[in-house]
Amino acid sequence: xxxxxxxxxxxxxxxxxxxxxxxxxxxxxxxxxxxxxxxxxxxxxxxxxxxxxxxxxxxxxxxxxxxxxxxxxxxx
Amino acid sequence: xxxxxxxxxxxxxxxxxxxxxxxxxxxxxxxxxxxxxxxxxxxxxxxxxxxxxxxxxxxxxxxxxxxxxxxxxxxxxxxxxxxxxxxxxxxxxxxxxxxxxxxxxxxxxxxxxxxxxxxxxxxxxxxxxxxxxxxxxxxxxxxxxxxxxxxxxxxxxxxxxxxxxxxxxxxxxxxxxxxxxxxxxxxxxxxxxxxxxxxxxxxxxxxxxxxxxxxxxxxxxxxxxxxxxxxxxxxxxxxxxxxxxxxxxxxxxxxxxxxxxxxxxxxxxxxxxxxxxxxxxxxxxxxxxxxxxxxxxxxxxxxxxxxxxxxxxxxxxxxxxxxx
Numbered sequence: 001x002x003x004x005x006x007x008x009x010x011x012x013x014x015x016x017x018x019x020x021x022x023x024x025x026x027x028x029x030x031x032x033x034x035x036x037x038x039x040x041x042x043x044x045x046x047x048x049x050x051x052x053x054x055x056x057x058x059x060x061x062x063x064x065x066x067x068x069x070x071x072x073x074x075x076x
Numbered sequence: 077x078x079x080x081x082x083x084x085x086x087x088x089x090x091x092x093x094x095x096x097x098x099x100x101x102x103x104x105x106x107x108x109x110x111x112x113x114x115x116x117x118x119x120x121x122x123x124x125x126x127x128x129x130x131x132x133x134x135x136x137x138x139x140x141x142x143x144x145x146x147x148x149x150x151x152x153x154x155x156x157x158x159x160x161x162x163x164x165x166x167x168x169x170x171x172x173x174x175x176x177x178x179x180x181x182x183x184x185x186x187x188x189x190x191x192x193x194x195x196x197x198x199x200x201x202x203x204x205x206x207x208x209x210x211x212x213x214x215x216x217x218x219x220x221x222x223x224x225x226x227x228x229x230x231x232x233x234x235x236x237x238x239x240x241x242x243x244x245x246x247x248x249x250x251x252x253x254x255x256x257x258x259x260x261x262x263x264x265x266x267x268x269x270x271x272x273x274x275x276x277x278x279x280x281x282x283x284x285x286x287x288x289x290x291x292x293x294x295x296x297x298x299x300x301x302x303x304x305x306x307x308x309x310x311x312x313x314x315x316x317x318x319x320x321x322x323x324x325x326x327x328x329x330x331x332x333x334x335x336x337x338x339x340x341x342x343x344x345x346x347x348x349x350x351x352x353x354x355x356x357x358x359x360x361x362x363x364x365x366x367x368x369x370x371x372x373x374x375x376x377x378x379x380x381x382x383x384x385x386x387x388x389x390x391x392x393x394x395x396x397x398x399x400x
Contacts, residue, residue: 008172008365012274039368043176044249048138050170063137063165064270 001031001075006042006059007051013037016051016065023071031075081117088113111291114333115284118208122283123272125204130268133165138174139256141191145183151231153187158226161194162219165271171362175369179242180249186234192366193382194226197357201279205332206352217393218349225353225385232381233374241374279329286330293337313347314390318383321354331355345397350390357382 003020007013017033024031036042042050049063053071060066060074088109092098098105141160148156166174171192178188198219207215259267321331335348363375370378 039172039176040245040249043173043180046139046177048142048170048173048177049165050173063170064267065274 001029002056003031003033003071003075004036004054004057005033005051006036006045006047006054006062008039008042009037010050012065013051016053019066019068020053020071022068023075026068027072027076029075080120084113084117084120087116107291107294110294111287114209114287114291118205118283118287119276119280121208122201122204122279123276126200126272126275127268129200129203130165130271131264133163133271134259134264134267136160136163136165137256138164138166138170138177142177142181142183143256145178145187145191146181148187153184154190154227154230154234157183157187157190157230158194158223161191161226162198162223164191164195166195166199171365172368175366176246176249179246184234185239185242186230186232188230189233189378190226190230193229193357194223196359196362197222197225197353199356201275201329202332202352202356205283205329209332209336214345214349218352221349221389221393222353225357225382225389229378229381229385233377236377238374238377241371241377243369243371246369282330283333286333289330290333290337293334294340313344314350314387314394317347317351317390318354318387321351322358322360344394346390346393346395349393350386353386353389354383357386 003024005013005017005020007016013035017035020033024033036045042052045052045054045059047059047062051065052059052062053066053074054060055074061070066074088111091112092105092109093100096108098108141164144160145153145157175188175192178191179185203215203219206218257263331352335343335352339345339348358379363379366378367375
């Protein structure tokens with residue numbers, strides 16, 4: 001599974017990546033985290049408010065830092 | 077005075093007279109009391125108000141704003157963009173994806189700018205602080221002027237025909253159609269709670285510093301000097317205020333209590349409004365971010381147009397106030 005974190009590298013994006021890491025550890029799901037920091041790619045994914053998180057190329061939660069619990073639901 | 081504020085007065089009493097043991101009625105006691113009363117009251121109000129503002133904002137995600145805007149043409153488009161700039165949640169780190177999203181979906185460049193100008197000027201923190209510190213009249217003046225600056229600035233940029241000054245790649249992007257999430261009440265409340273936490277933890281220190289400096293000015297700054305340089309009689313004061321305001325972006329929140337204190341010392345209302353708008357609307361970090369999608373020439377035009385509009389607001393209010 002591929003978890004994508006979209007965001008230009010602001011503090012919220014780092015927090016979101018951390019939450020994703022925790023969610024992976026707590027669920028034990030096999031997943032890798034990819035960061036997309038390029039604005040062009042972020043815009044092309046149809047995202048207008050960062051940070052956002054996507055699973056296997058599909059944007060799931062945007063415009064806020066998804067919590068560990070929310071990410072757990074997405075990946076399990 | 078609202079009953080809830082009694083708590084904050086009691087708290088400030090306790091700290092000033094009991095904990096610090098400062099004698100009542102002295103200048104120091106007034107400043108210290110003012111500081112503790114204002115900081116606790118404002119941070120409390122910020123938390124409550126941001127919560128309710130965020131609930132409203134949860135109805136206007138940028139995706140929905142984009143859809144709404146593509147229905148309006150010309151002047152109505154500018155007005156709608158500026159109004160939606162008030163209610164759509166916005167942070168400068170999202171300005172690029174929003175810009176690309178708008179332009180890509182065919183919204184005119186000038187209308188996009190109407191949104192991008194108003195959005196940072198009329199931000200929730202500035203509004204809450206303006207209404208609390210200055211009262212509803214000045215708060216509303218600021219709100220209306222901010223919306224006007226966005227409408228006028230966007231129309232001018234549209235009129236100048238700056239489409240070629242957008243980085244070419246923006247026009248080549250075709251973004252995925254993204255669905256608008258359906259939120260239920262518990263989603264909205266969670267969104268609002270997260271916003272309160274995020275915003276308050278980001279601004280509380282600036283609020284305290286700003287009120288601290290404001291309290292010091294209240295007590296000790298020489299009034300005559302300021303009135304001479306920044307009063308309504310000095311025609312250059314508005315321009316100077318805007319130029320000084322631009323680099324103060326990071327402390328936009330902290331500047332409001334300082335400005336209030338300065339007004340008490342004779343700084344004119346229009347000058348103060350221009351200054352506050354300049355700290356929020358024009359900022360170096362925001363320009364650097366926007367540079368990713370627009371060329372230097374359009375950045376210059378943007379700064380010039382917004383700068384002149386803000387200066388215009390300042391002169392207008394100084395002029396109007398001289399008749400009141």
